[in-house]
Amino acid sequence: MTDIERAGEAERFSILRLSRESKDGIEKMVARERPFTIILNDNELVTLLSSPVELKYLAVGFLYSEGLIQSRDDIKKVTVDDQRGVARVETVNPTEIEEGVVFKRIISSGCGRGASFYSAADTVIEKVDSSMELSVDEVFILVAQFQRRSELYAATGAVHSAALCDHKDILIFSEDIGRHNAIDKIFGRCLLDNIPAKNRIIVTSGRITSEIMHKVAKRGIPVLISVSAPTDLAVKTADVLGITLVASVRGKKMDIYTGNERIVTDGTSGQRAVG
Template sequence: MVKQSNKTTSQIIRIKGDKIITTEDFLVREVPITLFLNDKEFVTMVCSPQAVEELAIGFLCSEGLLQSLDEIKNIWYDEENGIVYLDAPGIEAESKFLKRNITSCCGRGRPVFYFVNDAKSMNKVTTDLMITPGMVWDLSDRLEEMSTLFQETGGVHNAALCTPTEVVYFYEDVGRHNAVDKIFGRSFLDKIPLEDKILVFSGRISSEIVIKIGKMGLPVIISRSAPTDLGLEMAKQLGITVIGFAKGEKMNVYTYPERILG
């Protein structure tokens, strides 16, 4: 099966000062993907059309529905119709999750319970991981270098799972939550330990992103953007080091600075 491209082109009129030209420009592709869980329509996600199975699994993990790889009996992607089928007979999804449509925008819908309840039910992250400012800047620079789709379209977010010196996984998606879920899904499938890993991210560090990081058990998140106040409150509860505005040789360390070696 040929994987769908994450980008396409469109004819545009470009105006710069008094110059007007007709040209083509790259656009990021955005598609709806419907997840059928145990033969029942479960949720529709709007995303970039690659690593769709990882997205579906990561989404279920981040919602607390998938706990073990053994729970997945089968998964397959019907690319033509935009449907992911996942068989996990042990999941009682309807009693734990309110069916809703998920958009790629920042205002992603949630049930009436909020993330604070999620945070209170999670274990605090513990780790021996220590990193230097130089490692932070290097990983941030690597994320930017790898973000070729963003450079061409300006329309995606990027996320990378890293050790202090290497990139393990890298994903791009129109939705910043989706990019993190793809990381979650791939690491879940590969059964890799996460207590010594770092998430490097292009988007703002909101409460929802922090909850996802906490559920993964990651001790550090590095972003080229800013955190929110609720995101930091939850990071303090969950034991997560939050680093924002990591660009060039600058960064802000908001929580647990003891993990950043002087």
């Protein structure tokens, strides 16, 4: 049994592999997908389909990303039933937080669909102010590390990865069948474990939509690196919010869509922001 099977993230299936010439029964690892329900102050808020790991982080990160909690201090209690796939979150000030939740709903589609609740908290996002610099080499090294860590993707092909990094190392790494979930798990963990996210870097395997951009901007991330491509709204959002968007990092090249002043090409980065 492999680590990802032990962790419950994947399961072995017997399948048939066909080519024009051959027909083989083989075993293949398949990523697990489970419903996960978040109950906020006794109200069933949402059911996510996700990889059944790090559910506590996912619950908290989702609530934060949707503007339903602003900080760790808003949380009174979080309990997770891993077996049933249910998290109960109690907040310090229930009435205030739930206001506005049912007003409007946006479903975004980078790939699947994302659902967000509009709330006052989402309408004000500050421009990210950071003097962070990163060299081209450092970007390549981070992405290489990131791809080595993506074990579940390597085994199943059906998940996305996300990582919180400083300019040379991965600090937190998450995988999920949802690219939003993978990032929410990271920010949920930052919140619960008091790990600073501000002035860090996010690396992701997923295509970048405007929603992902807003998500990282809210956490003060100055550099977003993706192996995939962005949409036009994501590029425009990055530009407005002062985020460096490095995308399509593959092989020996990368494309800098916005904020290229943070990417230095002389091999070593100069001054760096303090985490």
